[in-house]
Amino acid sequence: MLRDTPICDFGWQAPDFKLKDPNGVSFEMREHLGDKGLLIAFICNHCPYVKTIATRFAKDTQALQEDGINVLSLMSNDYRDYAADSPENMTRFARAHGFAFPYLVDEDQSVGKAYGAVCTPDFFGFNSEGALQYRGRLDDVRMGHSEDGRTRELVNAMRMIANTGKGPREQTPSMGCSIKWR
Known part of the structure; x- marks a missing residue:
């Protein structure tokens, strides 16, 4: 089912979590x-x-990491009902797309629920204090153009957060497939 995310709740504090990667x-x-x-x-x-x-996300996150911005990705789907999302397949997927960041298993789905994750992909950008400053799309063709006709909405937002501690006031909600809850 196609889902849109809610608008950014500026200042919402990120709950801490400890998750494992497939290894x-x-x-x-x-x-x-x-x-x-x-x-x-x-x-x-x-x-x-x-x-x-996926490949574009890997490249954009590599640029963010070069700027000193950290990245974690989480898989909260019930992989027992969706075998394509199994930890073994997570490792293959990450390798195939060049992920240079941890790809973590939210086994009991508690982190996805605590964050109010709605869809895949669902992006949350936090400042150094753990306050939410961005919840939106990877990019948006309506807001200007880059060499491929898309803005780097996520990259620009995360760089703004890194430099000012604040995210952009206008954000385009992420859109994707619903998280597969148990």
Whole structure:
């Protein structure tokens, strides 16, 4: 089912979490907050929206990481009912698209629920204090154009957050497939 995310709740405090990647390595959100903020992306392997943006997302997040902005991605779908989203397939998907950031399993879906994640992809941009400053799309063709006809809405927002601690007041809600809850 196609879903849009709610508008950004500026200042909402990110709940801390500790999740593992498919190899069993633990990552704690607070340890990745960083001086320039943190992008948390709820994605999955089987969603056509995520498949469409995956390689571009990997390139954009690499640029953000070079700017000192940290990135974590989470898979909150019930992978027992959606085998394409299994941890083994997460590893394959990440490798195929060149992910240079942790791709974590939200096994019990508690983090997705705590964050109010709605769809894949669903992007949350936090400042260094863990306050939400962005909840929107990777890019938007309506707001101007880059070399490929799209703005770098997410990249621009995260760079703004890194430099000022505040996100843009106008944001385009993310759109994608609903999270597959148990």
